Amino acid sequence: MAAISDVARLAGVSKATASRALSGRGHVAPATRLRVEQAAAQIGYVASPDAASLVTGRTKTVGVIIPHVNRWFYGEVLEGVERTLLAAGYDLMLYHVGAPGAERDRVFDYFLKRKRVDAVLSVGIDLEASELASLDQRDKPVVLLGGSGTGAARLAIDDRAAGQLATEHLLHLGHSRIAHLAGTGAAANPHAVPGARRRGFLEAMSAAGLTPAGRADVLEAEMSLPGGYESGLQLLGHPGRRPTAVFTASDEMAFGLMRAADRLGIAVPGDLSVIGVDGHEYAELFGLTTVEQDPGAQGATAVGVVLRLLGEGPDADPLPDSGAPLPTRLVVRSSTVRLAR
Amino acid sequence: MAAISDVARLAGVSKATASRALSGRGHVAPATRLRVEQAAAQIGYVASPDAASLVTGRTKTVGVIIPHVNRWFYGEVLEGVERTLLAAGYDLMLYHVGAPGAERDRVFDYFLKRKRVDAVLSVGIDLEASELASLDQRDKPVVLLGGSGTGAARLAIDDRAAGQLATEHLLHLGHSRIAHLAGTGAAANPHAVPGARRRGFLEAMSAAGLTPAGRADVLEAEMSLPGGYESGLQLLGHPGRRPTAVFTASDEMAFGLMRAADRLGIAVPGDLSVIGVDGHEYAELFGLTTVEQDPGAQGATAVGVVLRLLGEGPDADPLPDSGAPLPTRLVVRSSTVRLAR
């Protein structure tokens, strides 16, 4: 394995000069630089990042913690994060973090505590105070994309507004009997994503002088297709009064709900209007109206913040206003129509 | 940042002893070990992996290269890989590798060439000879899960057999006019996944004395839902004779095809039987018959091979027979029925 000393010897300079020539830090005579570069190329020299990290204290690695990798939204984010990180010459260390428990503790207490990452990007995770404290203690930048947690830079769409907009769209179409399929924990934790979307729903309803008629109109389930399907069957299969429109907390839930409607012989949008949140890649094909967001771009933006906190990039580049929510837009397709009277 | 010298001082031992006590390598008196452990816990000491790597030459990190993270199959694999790697105390460095080109070269020439990973796990990538050579040169284990490439340990289902089985299932139900939606490049590269599945299809057809009637019966498209939708419209919208059954190279393609059929007023399975490959999480909900595989388990198995090549785990643990294909099974649901006569 070629070391920098080999390069130095071949180029007839000291290790220090070779290092400077290759890294671009410090002044080196152009002719010398050329000789060093040729020597390096000749023996296929690649610097050992570990050795460099040891002295610089920087690993050029960002740790990404994420609750699912096989869910559309997170996959998109991850792809945007990876692309942006690699373009900046950074490695991406991936950590899948589930529900609180031993495995999760291990990620925080062991993997993230070591000096292996320069920063942590937390995607869609509800960070507990102790976890955030443990990260802060390391004195490394922590950036949150979605999820919840206080004290770190956080980027997110306005989930409450998204829920409100989706609901208002349905109200605007003349619906009044509107149900909501919320994500798990929506009622218990009003500040996490499911809770915020649910609040938007409730606020829009009460602003319209409508209160969901009892608990039956807000069901909680996993924000996945099966979650939407199961809770959809529960909602639509009930012999009582049926809603004419449903706002689901995610597009995947909406797909499940549509499937459930199909099974029960309920036509969308004839008998039932459906709106989701996300802008899932399948939404267009299914004609799903949705409040769209761009997870890939969000991942790229979040990495941009991480990089700036690490002092990379144009010096003067200011941090984006993390107070401003990430963009969303209403995309109306065929799943929502004016209520027939 | 606490260093091992701090631990040593606090425990009243040398750095060498502290290192041995903490790592468990080499003999240390039980009482000494206890004192060192308490000292470490007291100051929250965590060893620097970079420093350790420098001397041991091992990074306890595996590089994973993958062509998509936001496709169901790959997401599942990645989750299985991540879980298994973390359980073994390894970090996962993620590299998204696309079509040949500058970005892809950068991953091989820069990121993977450094001494940062102990092994490389390539998931579903068709590795070129030069790329494989570049990895081999590093003298690190390389394991392939799916995809193609020669000279490295490779785990995969038998894609040809999967294509054959799917086709035979349709033949068995009395279908003879059967079309195939293949993945991109199937005809050009018979040894990569799309090509192997296509070969299985063609072999089963000719064994039954049937030849697909011209090119129209084998279309190529992206192995995604939109790919299946577009090529499905092309196939089913054609005014000529229509197939009574279709074998799609993936479940996601099948979903797209079913959507296309729906749009054209063709009933599944009444007018058209459909079978896919994968065992996608949505397959059950859509009633899709499929040749199921378990990507999560495959990822875990592949990591097992990597770990054994790295000398981890029970010594005597033999390598699994990489000649034997990974398991698949036919799951019959409502999308395939006997041809009405």
Next chain:
DNA sequence: CTGAAAGCGCTTACAG
């Protein structure tokens, strides 16, 4: 512009 030297934080023969 260049070099000699120190040092980043560990682990591992080598002695004892």
Next chain:
DNA sequence: CTGAAAGCGCTTACAG
């Protein structure tokens, strides 16, 4: 069972 010393492969003040 334990310690002193060397060294992994770099980078960075410090001189010159």
